Amino acid sequence: MKKIGFSGTLDPITNGHMWVIGEARSIAEEVVVFLSENSTKAPRFSAEERRAIVLESCAERRWDNVQVVTVKSDYTARVARKHGIDYLIRGIRTTADFDYENLIQQTNVEVIGGAKTLFVMPPRDLGSVSSSFVKALEGPVGWNWTMKKFVPGPAYRSWILDWLHKEWQSMWPAGDDAAAANAQAWFARLTGAEAYGGAERHYHNLDHLVHGLSEVRAWSANTRPAQRDVDIVRAAFWFHDAVYTHAAADGVSNEEASARLWLESDLAWDSSVADEVAQLIRATDHFQGGAVTHPLKDIMLGVDLAILGQDQEVYEHYARGIRAEYAHVEEDHYTSQRGQVLAHLRGKAEGRQLFGNRWFADQYNELAIVNMTRELATLGSVPGK
Missing domain, CATH: 3.40.50.620 (HUPs)
Incomplete structure (x- = not known):
C-alpha cells in the first residue's frame, strides 16, 4: 500500500x-x-x-x-x-x-x-490511553509525572509549558502593558535553555517547577493561608533554582544568585514583597539557609523537599535526575557525598525535623524515610542501620 x-x-x-x-x-x-x-x-x-x-x-x-x-x-x-x-x-x-x-x-x-x-x-x-484520559490527569500533585508516561516528549513539553504559562500569568496584575511585557519576557527566560528548560537540567528542570507549584496549590487548598502568602511562596519557587551551576561564581551560591536574579526582574507587585521573596529563595540553601528567617520558610522548604516523600517511581526518577546532574562527579565520590546528604536528611526525618510545617510532615515524612533508606541501600551504605 x-x-x-x-x-x-x-x-x-x-x-x-x-x-x-x-x-x-x-x-x-x-x-x-x-x-x-x-x-x-x-x-x-x-x-x-x-x-x-x-x-x-x-x-x-x-x-x-x-x-x-x-x-x-x-x-x-x-x-x-x-x-x-x-x-x-x-x-x-x-x-x-x-x-x-x-x-x-x-x-x-x-x-x-x-x-x-x-x-x-x-x-x-x-x-485506556486517549486524549481525554490524559487531560483528566492534570491537577493533583504529581500529575505531570503520570502524564509523561502516556504522551510523546514534544506533547508533554508543550502541555506543561502551557500549564506553567497559565500559572505564571495568574501571579501578575493585569492592565499594565509594560509590566505584562516584562513578565512575559521573564517567563521565556525562566523556562528557556539558560534556566529550567536547559538540556543539562536533569532534575532542577521544568518537571521540578511543575511539581513544586502543584505542591503549593495543594498546601493552599488544604490549609487556606492568606493569598499574599501563597503568591510570595509561588514567586520564590519560580526563581529558587533559576541559577543552577556546579561552580559558584565569585563565591556566590546558586541560591544567592537566584535571589539576586529575582530582585533584578522588577516583578514584585508590592514593594515589601521583593525582599521577602529573596529571603525565601536564600532559605533553600540547605547548607547556609539556617541563618535565614521568614514566617513562610517552613512552607518553602516543605515545597522544595516534598519530592523526597513521593511514591517510589517518582522518587527514583528524582534520584536518577540528581545523578545525571552530577555526571561529572566520579562514582565513588558521588556515592560518598550523596550517602552523607541522604543520611543527614533521613536523620532529620526520623526526628520529625525534616519538614518544619505539619501539613508537609503529615503528607511526606514517613515515605521520605522509606525512600531515602532504599536509595542508601542502592548506594551500598546505610549509615546508622
Missing part, C-alpha cells in the same frame, strides 16, 4: 495515537495524519500548534514518512480521497469504540464516498 491516513483532533497526541501511526507505517510507504480543526471543540492548542507537536513527535522517532494535513470544514474521509488515500486507520480499544467507528465507517463510504477504514487493536498497556 502506498499511502494510508490517520485522523484525529490530537489534543494532545498520545502514545496510543503514536502506536497507530506506527502500525500505519508498517503497512504503507507514507502516512498522512489528518488533523481535525473542529469549530465545535475548544482544544488546548491551535491546529498549527498541534501540527507542530505531531511532526516533532514523529521526528523524535525518526519517522520521516509522516506528513500532517489540517482538515477544515470538510469530512476527513473525503479529504483523504482527494489526497489519493483509499484507507484510513483507526485504533479500536473497546466494543463501544467499534460500534462508534463502524457507524462512522459506513457513513464515510456509503454517504460521502470517502476512504474506507482499517481497524487495529492496541496492546493492553495502551488500551
Whole structure:
C-alpha cells in the first residue's frame, strides 16, 4: 500500500495515537495524519500548534514518512480521497469504540464516498490511553509525572509549558502593558535553555517547577493561608533554582544568585514583597539557609523537599535526575557525598525535623524515610542501620 491516513483532533497526541501511526507505517510507504480543526471543540492548542507537536513527535522517532494535513470544514474521509488515500486507520480499544467507528465507517463510504477504514487493536498497556484520559490527569500533585508516561516528549513539553504559562500569568496584575511585557519576557527566560528548560537540567528542570507549584496549590487548598502568602511562596519557587551551576561564581551560591536574579526582574507587585521573596529563595540553601528567617520558610522548604516523600517511581526518577546532574562527579565520590546528604536528611526525618510545617510532615515524612533508606541501600551504605 502506498499511502494510508490517520485522523484525529490530537489534543494532545498520545502514545496510543503514536502506536497507530506506527502500525500505519508498517503497512504503507507514507502516512498522512489528518488533523481535525473542529469549530465545535475548544482544544488546548491551535491546529498549527498541534501540527507542530505531531511532526516533532514523529521526528523524535525518526519517522520521516509522516506528513500532517489540517482538515477544515470538510469530512476527513473525503479529504483523504482527494489526497489519493483509499484507507484510513483507526485504533479500536473497546466494543463501544467499534460500534462508534463502524457507524462512522459506513457513513464515510456509503454517504460521502470517502476512504474506507482499517481497524487495529492496541496492546493492553495502551488500551485506556486517549486524549481525554490524559487531560483528566492534570491537577493533583504529581500529575505531570503520570502524564509523561502516556504522551510523546514534544506533547508533554508543550502541555506543561502551557500549564506553567497559565500559572505564571495568574501571579501578575493585569492592565499594565509594560509590566505584562516584562513578565512575559521573564517567563521565556525562566523556562528557556539558560534556566529550567536547559538540556543539562536533569532534575532542577521544568518537571521540578511543575511539581513544586502543584505542591503549593495543594498546601493552599488544604490549609487556606492568606493569598499574599501563597503568591510570595509561588514567586520564590519560580526563581529558587533559576541559577543552577556546579561552580559558584565569585563565591556566590546558586541560591544567592537566584535571589539576586529575582530582585533584578522588577516583578514584585508590592514593594515589601521583593525582599521577602529573596529571603525565601536564600532559605533553600540547605547548607547556609539556617541563618535565614521568614514566617513562610517552613512552607518553602516543605515545597522544595516534598519530592523526597513521593511514591517510589517518582522518587527514583528524582534520584536518577540528581545523578545525571552530577555526571561529572566520579562514582565513588558521588556515592560518598550523596550517602552523607541522604543520611543527614533521613536523620532529620526520623526526628520529625525534616519538614518544619505539619501539613508537609503529615503528607511526606514517613515515605521520605522509606525512600531515602532504599536509595542508601542502592548506594551500598546505610549509615546508622
